[in-house]
Amino acid sequence: MKTLRLLLGDQLNQKHSWFRGSQENTIYFMAEMRQETDYTVHHIQKIIAFFEAMEKFSEWIRNKGIKVIYYRLNDKKNKQNLIKNIEDIVSRHKIEKFEYQLPDEYRLDQQLQQLKGKLSIESQAYDTEHFLTDREELCDFFHGKNSLLMESFYRHMRKKHKVLMNNEKPEGGKWNFDQSNRKKWNDKLGKPKQYQLKSNVTSTLARIKKSGVKSIGKVDPENFIWPTSREDSIKLLRHFCQYLLPHFGDFQDAMDPNEVFLYHSRISFSLNSKLISPKEAIDTAIKSWKEGKASIGLNQIEGFVRQILGWREYMRGVYWMSMPDYENQNKLKNSNDLPDFFWNAETSMNCLHKAIQNSLDNAYAHHIQRLMITGNFALLTQTHPDQVESWYLGIYIDAIQWVEMPNTRGMSQFADGGLVATKPYISSGSYINKMSNYCRDCIYDVKQRTGENACPFNSLYWNFLIEKRKLLKDNHRMSMMFNLLDKIERKELVEIQRRAKKFMTKKQ
Structure with missing residues (x-):
C-alpha cells in the first residue's frame, strides 16, 4: 500500500518507531509554508531555526534511503497550505493511505481532522512518542479534585517515572527545592561557560527574505547560535550538564543585564522540535549529577528536573484539557494595547529595555x-492577553502554542482566573531589584512609589491592586497585599494612580 507520512516542523524525532522496519512504498512529506510563518509575526531566528532543522531532518531521512518530498518556501509546487499540499500529493502520487503524528497545536489538530474528512483514502494518526504523558493524563489525574496544583502532578510524575526517588520517598527527603533556587547572581563565580555553536544560515535567511515573510528581531546569519540538528542538541545538553548544571538551581531565577543565558541550558528549542526527548534530557542530567555529586547539589538537579518532568508536561496537559475555550480567556477584563517599545526595546526602564x-x-x-x-509589566498595565500572547508566541524561538499559551495566558497574565496560577504574578520594583542587577543602572529609583523619579513598577503595582480589587477580593493569597494597600494614605494613593495612568497611556 502506497503510504504518505506527514512530518510537521516540530516532529523531528529520529527515535520514532516510524523509522524502524521496512519503508517500502512510503513517502514522507515536510514543508515550509506561509500558513506557519504568517499566523503571527515570528522572530527571524525562530523561522530560520525551524527551516534549518526541518531541512536537516529531511536529509537524515533521505540518507536512510527513504523517499522524502520536501517543499521549500519558494517551491512552485508549494501551495503554502497544509491541506492543499497534502491533497495535491495524494492525487499526483496515487497515495492509498495517509498517516500523521498527532499535532501538539490545537489549530493543526483541527486542520488535520478536517483533512481526514475530505480524503477518500484511509487515514491513521500516531503518537509522537516524545512526551512523558498523553494528552489526557493531566485531566484524568485531577478529575474530581478542586484545583490543578502543579506540585501534586509533579510528585505523581516523579513516582510514576522513578525520577530522583528513593523507593517511595523523594531523593534527599524533599520534593521541591524551589526555595534554594532564588539567589541573585554576581560575577564572582566568573562568567558562565557557554557552548559556542555558530552555523551559517545565509541561504535560509535569503529564502525567507525573498519570499517576503514578515518577521521581528535580528540575526547574524554567519554565526547562528541555536542547535538545529540532533547532534548539536546533544552536544549542547552535555555542555550544560558539565559546566552549567552545577550552578543552575542556585541561579535559575537570577537576572543580569550583561548575561544572556547565565546557567540555563538553551535546549528548549531542541526539546520543542523533538530533536531530543525530555527523557534523555532528564537521564543525561541525572547521570551527570550522580557522577559529580560532590560538585552538583541536589537543588541544582531537582530544579532542572522540575522544569521538564513537572512544568513542561503540566503545561501541555492544561492546554489539551482547556482548548479551545482557553484562548479566549480574559478573566481580569484587561483591554489596553501592548506598548510600542515591546517591538523595539526603546524604553528608559532598564529592566524592560534589557529583557x-x-x-x-x-x-x-x-x-x-x-x-x-x-509579563509583569504587561499585566500591571492591563494589556489585553491576546496581544501579550501574540508577542510571546512570535518572539521566542521555543514558543509553540501548547507551551506558550498556558504559560502566558495562565501563569503570566492570570487571564484564566487561577486555573494555572493561584494568584497573579505581579510585583513592584522590589522583586526585580532582589533578583537582578537591572535597577543599579536605571534612571528610576526602585525605592520610590511616587515622584517623577519613582520606578514605574511601583505605582503600576499598587494601581493594579486598586483597580482589580473587586475581581480578586476572594483570593486568599491576595489578602496580605490588600492589607498593605489599605495602609497607604489617601493622598499618596491619588498620586500613585495619577502616575500609573501616565505610564498606561504612554506608547513609550
Missing part, C-alpha cells in the same frame, strides 16, 4: 524575565 533587547537580539529570555519583567 526586550535580549529577546529581539537572541529570540530568548529565561522564564523569570518572561514572567516577572515583560
Whole structure:
C-alpha cells in the first residue's frame, strides 16, 4: 500500500518507531509554508531555526534511503497550505493511505481532522512518542479534585517515572527545592561557560527574505547560535550538564543585564522540535549529577528536573484539557494595547529595555524575565492577553502554542482566573531589584512609589491592586497585599494612580 507520512516542523524525532522496519512504498512529506510563518509575526531566528532543522531532518531521512518530498518556501509546487499540499500529493502520487503524528497545536489538530474528512483514502494518526504523558493524563489525574496544583502532578510524575526517588520517598527527603533556587547572581563565580555553536544560515535567511515573510528581531546569519540538528542538541545538553548544571538551581531565577543565558541550558528549542526527548534530557542530567555529586547539589538537579518532568508536561496537559475555550480567556477584563517599545526595546526602564533587547537580539529570555519583567509589566498595565500572547508566541524561538499559551495566558497574565496560577504574578520594583542587577543602572529609583523619579513598577503595582480589587477580593493569597494597600494614605494613593495612568497611556 502506497503510504504518505506527514512530518510537521516540530516532529523531528529520529527515535520514532516510524523509522524502524521496512519503508517500502512510503513517502514522507515536510514543508515550509506561509500558513506557519504568517499566523503571527515570528522572530527571524525562530523561522530560520525551524527551516534549518526541518531541512536537516529531511536529509537524515533521505540518507536512510527513504523517499522524502520536501517543499521549500519558494517551491512552485508549494501551495503554502497544509491541506492543499497534502491533497495535491495524494492525487499526483496515487497515495492509498495517509498517516500523521498527532499535532501538539490545537489549530493543526483541527486542520488535520478536517483533512481526514475530505480524503477518500484511509487515514491513521500516531503518537509522537516524545512526551512523558498523553494528552489526557493531566485531566484524568485531577478529575474530581478542586484545583490543578502543579506540585501534586509533579510528585505523581516523579513516582510514576522513578525520577530522583528513593523507593517511595523523594531523593534527599524533599520534593521541591524551589526555595534554594532564588539567589541573585554576581560575577564572582566568573562568567558562565557557554557552548559556542555558530552555523551559517545565509541561504535560509535569503529564502525567507525573498519570499517576503514578515518577521521581528535580528540575526547574524554567519554565526547562528541555536542547535538545529540532533547532534548539536546533544552536544549542547552535555555542555550544560558539565559546566552549567552545577550552578543552575542556585541561579535559575537570577537576572543580569550583561548575561544572556547565565546557567540555563538553551535546549528548549531542541526539546520543542523533538530533536531530543525530555527523557534523555532528564537521564543525561541525572547521570551527570550522580557522577559529580560532590560538585552538583541536589537543588541544582531537582530544579532542572522540575522544569521538564513537572512544568513542561503540566503545561501541555492544561492546554489539551482547556482548548479551545482557553484562548479566549480574559478573566481580569484587561483591554489596553501592548506598548510600542515591546517591538523595539526603546524604553528608559532598564529592566524592560534589557529583557526586550535580549529577546529581539537572541529570540530568548529565561522564564523569570518572561514572567516577572515583560509579563509583569504587561499585566500591571492591563494589556489585553491576546496581544501579550501574540508577542510571546512570535518572539521566542521555543514558543509553540501548547507551551506558550498556558504559560502566558495562565501563569503570566492570570487571564484564566487561577486555573494555572493561584494568584497573579505581579510585583513592584522590589522583586526585580532582589533578583537582578537591572535597577543599579536605571534612571528610576526602585525605592520610590511616587515622584517623577519613582520606578514605574511601583505605582503600576499598587494601581493594579486598586483597580482589580473587586475581581480578586476572594483570593486568599491576595489578602496580605490588600492589607498593605489599605495602609497607604489617601493622598499618596491619588498620586500613585495619577502616575500609573501616565505610564498606561504612554506608547513609550
